[in-house]
Amino acid sequence: MPPTPEMLAGNEIGDKVGTEDCPISLNPPGVKEYPMKAQWNDITLIGYADHYCPDTLTLHENKTSYTKGRWTQGKVDKHDQLTMYALLLQLQDGVEPEDITMYLNFIETRMVGVKYDVHQPPRWKQFETKRTKQDVTNYQQHILDTIEMMDEYIRLRKQRDLSTPRPPAFKAV
Secondary structure (H helix, E strand, O other): OOOOHHHHHHHHHHHHHOOOOOOOOOOOOOOOEEEEEEEHHHHHHHHEEEEEEEEOOEEEEEEOOOOOOOOOOOHHHHHHHHHHHHHHHHHOOOOOHHHHHHEHHHHEEEOOOOOEEEOOOOOOEEEEEEEOHHHHHHHHHHHHHHHHHHHHHHHHHHHHHHHOOOOOOOOOO
């Protein structure tokens, strides 16, 4: 599936965050595209934080949208991607979720011709959020519940495929 104009704009803007070309003059500390990989319950979990600083335990995730109200404090506080990053940092680096300061940087875009771009002057908001051990535990249960539902779907699908007769083959007249 080819990337949408929204995805292309988000990637272009995200690539500029932390550089001289950043449209919102944001230069988060640490490693850009910080890699995270851990094993949990025979499951390999992988993620890449937009920016993470192991020294200050600060994580930045950047989001773009042309929808003005796309991100609110409540949505950020419940965003599972950040909870998964907290889980990965705990498993991979031994960092407790409560010790990580997380920011979601929401950069509003606008349509310019046939592509999306940053408003002039830029419109952006930074939301600070935290995660707890309980949030991470709840997310782990969510992963297990999701796997169980997927397994059940597969089981029912196989059962249906075995019990449903195949339709007759098409015959030309």
